[in-house]
Amino acid sequence: MAELLASGGTVEMARVVLDTGADAVYVGAKGWSRRRAQYEMSDDEVIASARYARSRGKILRVAFNTLPASGEIPLLLAKAAKFVREGVRDFILTDVGAMRALKDRFPETVIHASIGCTIVNAEDARFYKEAGATQVVTECRMDREEMRKIREEVGVGVEVLVHATTCYTYLGRCTMSSYTRQEWRFDDEGKNHFLGSPNRGGLCYRVCMTEWDQIGEDGSVEAGRVVLPNLAYFLVDDIPDLIDLGVTTIKIQGREYSVPLVGRMVRFYRDLIDSYLRDRSSFRMEPWKERMAEIVSARDSERRDKTAALISESGLPA
Amino acid sequence: MPPSGSPPPLELVLTVASPQELSGTDLSPYDAVCLGNTYCRRVEGNFAEELGLLPAAVAALHAAGKKAYVTSPAAPRGRDIPQVERLIDAAAASGADALEVHNMGVLRVLREKRIPLPAHMGAYANVYTHLAAQVMREYGAVRVRPNAEVSLDEMAVIARDAGVEVEVLAHGKIPLGITEKCFLLEGTEGADPMCPSACREEHWLTAGGPSAGAKPSGAGAWVLKNVGKGVVSGKDMCVIEHLPRLLSAGFRIFRVEGLYETSAYRSEIGAVYRESFFLASSGGRYAVRPKWAKTLKEHSRNGFCNGYYFGKSGQSYVGTVLQGDNSRV
Numbered sequence: 001m002a003e004l005l006a007s008g009g010t011v012e013m014a015r016v017v018l019d020t021g022a023d024a025v026y027v028g029a030k031g032w033s034r035r036r037a038q039y040e041m042s043d044d045e046v047i048a049s050a051r052y053a054r055s056r057g058k059i060l061r062v063a064f065n066t067l068p069a070s071g072e073i074p075l076l077l078a079k080a081a082k083f084v085r086e087g088v089r090d091f092i093l094t095d096v097g098a099m100r101a102l103k104d105r106f107p108e109t110v111i112h113a114s115i116g117c118t119i120v121n122a123e124d125a126r127f128y129k130e131a132g133a134t135q136v137v138t139e140c141r142m143d144r145e146e147m148r149k150i151r152e153e154v155g156v157g158v159e160v161l162v163h164a165t166t167c168y169t170y171l172g173r174c175t176m177s178s179y180t181r182q183e184w185r186f187d188d189e190g191k192n193h194f195l196g197s198p199n200r201g202g203l204c205y206r207v208c209m210t211e212w213d214q215i216g217e218d219g220s221v222e223a224g225r226v227v228l229p230n231l232a233y234f235l236v237d238d239i240p241d242l243i244d245l246g247v248t249t250i251k252i253q254g255r256e257y258s259v260p261l262v263g264r265m266v267r268f269y270r271d272l273i274d275s276y277l278r279d280r281s282s283f284r285m286e287p288w289k290e291r292m293a294e295i296v297s298a299r300d301s302e303r304r305d306k307t308a309a310l311i312s313e314s315g316l317p318a
Numbered sequence: 319m320p321p322s323g324s325p326p327p328l329e330l331v332l333t334v335a336s337p338q339e340l341s342g343t344d345l346s347p348y349d350a351v352c353l354g355n356t357y358c359r360r361v362e363g364n365f366a367e368e369l370g371l372l373p374a375a376v377a378a379l380h381a382a383g384k385k386a387y388v389t390s391p392a393a394p395r396g397r398d399i400p401q402v403e404r405l406i407d408a409a410a411a412s413g414a415d416a417l418e419v420h421n422m423g424v425l426r427v428l429r430e431k432r433i434p435l436p437a438h439m440g441a442y443a444n445v446y447t448h449l450a451a452q453v454m455r456e457y458g459a460v461r462v463r464p465n466a467e468v469s470l471d472e473m474a475v476i477a478r479d480a481g482v483e484v485e486v487l488a489h490g491k492i493p494l495g496i497t498e499k500c501f502l503l504e505g506t507e508g509a510d511p512m513c514p515s516a517c518r519e520e521h522w523l524t525a526g527g528p529s530a531g532a533k534p535s536g537a538g539a540w541v542l543k544n545v546g547k548g549v550v551s552g553k554d555m556c557v558i559e560h561l562p563r564l565l566s567a568g569f570r571i572f573r574v575e576g577l578y579e580t581s582a583y584r585s586e587i588g589a590v591y592r593e594s595f596f597l598a599s600s601g602g603r604y605a606v607r608p609k610w611a612k613t614l615k616e617h618s619r620n621g622f623c624n625g626y627y628f629g630k631s632g633q634s635y636v637g638t639v640l641q642g643d644n645s646r647v
Contacts, residue, residue, distance in 0.1 A: 067446035067465070070475040096422070097449020118444075121396040123423030130426075131453060141498055146396040169495030169549065170393050173442050175466050176494050179551060179632035180540065182467075182625070196631065197467055199444070210525050214544065217520040226523065228501070316525055316540055 002243055002250050004273060005061070005159070006266045009039035009255030014049040014060070016263045017252075021270025024059035025049070026092060028255070029079055031191035033063035033092075034116060036203035039255040043079065047086045054087065061090040064098065065114035066194075066201030073098060075191055077105055084109065094172070094199075096131045103132030110134055112159065116199060118172035122149040129156045135248055140166045140233075144245060157248030162235040163265055163299075164253040168208040168228040174198075177205045181314045196314070205314035206230065206307050232303055236292050237285060239269075240276050256306060261298050268295060328595050329571045331387070331485065332584060336363030337371060342581035347588030348574075350385035352418055355577060356392040356440060357496055357548040359401070360507055360514045366390060367401070369408035376412040389418040392442040392496045402427055410435045416461070419443060429457040436460040438485070441493040446472070451480035461485055463573065466492045470627045474567050483571055486564060488557050489587055489614075490575025491543055491550035492623070492632060500546040517546035517578070522620075524552075540633075541620045545578050551633065553623040556614060558591070558606055559637040560624070561598040583617045590614060606639045614640065 006022035008014030014025045027033075027049060028040035041049065046062060053060040062083055064076055076098055080091065084106050091109055093099040094116035103111055112135040113119060113128040120139045128136055135157030138147055151158045167174060175197070182196035194200035208228035216222045235242070242250065252269060254262045268291060276283045332348045334340050335355035345351065353375055354366030365371055366389050379386040388409040394402050402424050409417050410433050417435050419425045420442035428437055439445050439454050439462040451462045461483040464473050470486075477484040500507060502516035510516075523542045541552025555575075557564060564572075574591065576584040590610045598604050614622070625634030635641060 067444060067467075069468075069472050070447045070449065070479065071472075073447060073449060094444075095447055095450050096453045097447045097451070100453055101449055116444075117422075118393065120393050120421070121399055121423045123396075123399060123426045124421065125423075127422040127426045127457075143395075149396065168501075169497050173393065173444065174495040174549075175492075175632065176542070176549060178467055178626070179492065179494050179542075182629075182631045184629045194467075199465075200446075200467060212523040212525045212542075215522040215524055222521065228523075229499075 001277065002247050002273065004266070004269055005249050005251040007253055007255040007262060008041070008049060008060070009035070009257075009262075010259070011041065011045050011049055013255070013259045013262055015052060016259050017266045018053055018056055018058050020263045020266040022058070022252075022266050024061060024090075024249075025053060026061040026063055028063045029083075031187055031189075031193050031201055032066050032068075032076065032079070033201060034065055034114075034198050035255050036195070037193060043082060046083060046088070050083070050086065050088045059090055060088065061092055061112065062088055063092040063114070064102075065092045065094040065116050067095050067116065067199045068098065068201070069192060072191060073101060075189060077101060080106065080109075096128065099128070099131045099133060112157070113137060114172075115139075115161065115164075116172040118170050120170070122146055122154050125150040125154045125156055129154060135159055137161065137251070139170065140164060144241065147245060147247065151246055151248070158246075159249040159251055160235070160242055160247050161251050161253055162239070162242075162269065163233070164251075165230055165232045168230050172199065176207050177314070178202070180205060180207045180316060203310070205316070206310045207314055207316055209307050210311050210316045232299065234292055234296060236272070236288055239272055240280070240283065240285075243273065243276060257299065257302050261295070261302060264295055264298070268292060326570050328599065329385070330488075330588065330591055330595070331571065331573045332588060333389070333573065333576045334365075334584070335361055335577050336365060337375070338363050339576065339581070339584075340375070342585075343576070344585035344588070345382065345384065347585075347592035348384060350387060350415070351379055352387040352389055354389040354418075356389045356418070356420055356442065358500065358514075358517070358546060359391060359398070361517065362514045366405055369404060372408050372412040372414070376414050380413065385415045386413070387416045387418055387438060388414045389440065390420065390424050392420040392440070393498070394421055394424060399423065399427065403431075406431060406433070406435065419459070425454060425457045425459065439463060441466065441487070442496060445476070448476045448479040451476050451482050455480065455482050461571065463487070466494070466626050466632060468626070469629045470564070470567065473569070477568060484569060485571040485573055486557070486569050487555050488572035488574060488591060490555055490573070490579070491577075492555050492626070493548065493550055493575075494542065494632075495549040497547050497549070501544055502546045520578070521545075522552060523549075543578070550575075550578070551623060552620040553633055553635075554614075554618045554621075555624055556618075556622040556635075556640060557624055557627070558594050558610060558614065559639050560627075561594055562604045565598055586613050587617060611640060
């Protein structure tokens with residue numbers, strides 16, 4: 001049965017998603033995941049949340065999915081060692097070198113290849129399997145046949161994002177944000193937070209979502225107030241197919257959203273999945289679409305405000 | 319970095335997508351050419367797609383005493399992998415010196431073929447650490463170009479500890495992103511009559527400042543260049559002020575990004591860097607010559623940048639000589 005994985009941007013959010021129906025929660029170690037520190041956890045918070053997850057018979061997965069500097073690898077391994085000692089077993093990584101190093105040091109760990117790996121084909125999945133990953137997050141637009149190949153022929157778990165954004169560029173292969181603004185900021189442990197670089201663990205200023213003018217070679221305006229496509233989506237219709245396909249994990253992104261909203265998302269998907277599994281033959285999608293519409297509206301409102309704030313912070317016109 | 323003895327020779331590499339881009343380009347400043355366009359398979363004359371063009375192009379480069387590399391798609395879907403296999407076979411058969419690889423699946427396909435075609439990891443391969451480069455080396459990589467975000471100091475660690483050559487972007491637009499869908503088309507690639515001609519023209523994205531809605535230059539403008547299935551910097555990466563530092567750090571392989579530029583750009587930028595390398599390698603006093611600066615500025619519509627190399631925003635410029643009207647320095 002597909003695991004329902006949800007975001008734990010705070011200790012409170014981690015508890016709420018586990019209490020609301022998620023089978024697993026992912027959290028970011030401060031400075032080491034694809035969100036700013038505000039949505040990450042201190043070591044003590046990670047450890048406490050992991051204990052809570054275990055007490056509920058569930059899993060906490062720690063995201064170390066930045067692309068660090070070479071000199072930061074020892075910091076990563078030391079932090080991982082601390083978590084492993086406290087019973088954490090599951091990690092999410094992007095850098096293939098860090099992945100290999102973690103697996104070599106702690107063979108008992110379970111490693112998932114992050115969305116930042118931009119896995120677009122089954123051969124990508126084979127590569128990360130050989131590096132030690134047992135599950136891969138598939139690129140948001142991957143078709144079902146490629147997912148099937150990864151699941152059945154490559155032999156690793158398939159993780160699908162059912163709430164996320166389809167960035168204008170391939171997620172994990174974009175540096176538009178840090179091109180616009182990047183600051184190096186080191187924490188007390190010596191970890192650089194690379195503010196402005198989502199790939200390196202800072203934040204994305206969502207510069208694609210400002211209003212651009214498209215200018216031709218001669219300086220004429222070809223199109224005004226262009227916003228590069230960056231859509232937040234929920235997969236609803238696809239859930240039965242994904243379950244039938246045998247995907248391993250259904251993931252809800254959302255560390256930066258409010259706890260009540262993330263709780264509603266988790267409750268929705270828990271109920272939807274359970275309803276489909278109870279009686280696949282008579283399952284009807286229409287009522288679920290109506291229920292989802294309310295969540296979409298709340299999500300869009302929160303996202304709009306956050307996007308405007310991020311663009312403004314980047315220095316671009318919001 | 320080289321442990322001892324004389325340093326290895328410099329290599330100036332140019333990216334060229336097609337015979338059309340090669341046409342009129344003076345290759346004499348360059349030691350190597352990387353053939354093909356990694357963004358889009360449908361680029362007219364794309365060496366990485368029209369494989370029949372490869373033997374003659376590789377032979378011509380070899381005859382001119384230059385290395386010939388061939389690039390591969392940055393984000394191939396599963397349905398594209400058969401073409402990638404054909405590309406690898408064709409590159410090897412034509413005698414290419416290396417395959418530029420951006421995608422880990424492509425790297426793995428290349429490894430599985432067990433053929434003597436080394437891999438050069440490209441700008442979109444997300445090489446950030448020496449450990450990642452080491453893994454890629456196990457798959458046949460002999461050279462890496464770290465991601466644009468990687469600083470010069472970080473690159474030096476990769477060069478020292480990964481056992482592979484490190485290539486540095488010296489000049490040209492910084493690759494910032496690849497996209498699934500062409501931004502310049504309304505319809506699908508196969509059906510839209512604008513494809514593949516739309517990306518032959520220049521398209522800029524500007525925001526803010528007095529230039530928004532007008533020519534993309536001047537104070538206050540934020541500029542990116544849209545190449546259809548990718549986004550590159552609006553400003554030109556430029557390291558000419560810093561060449562002595564780069565050479566003393568041991569870097570020897572430098573790239574000029576020639577995609578979506580004019581023949582004059584490729585020819586004249588290459589000539590400037592060849593001269594500057596000669597001067598920087600001579601051991602004498604190094605300074606950016608006014609004629610170099612003039613040429614670089616003539617070909618730079620939106621100013622220069624090199625901030626990533628120094629741990630700053632990519633679009634910022636660290637230096638003094640070429641600041642000029644670069645308002646965001």
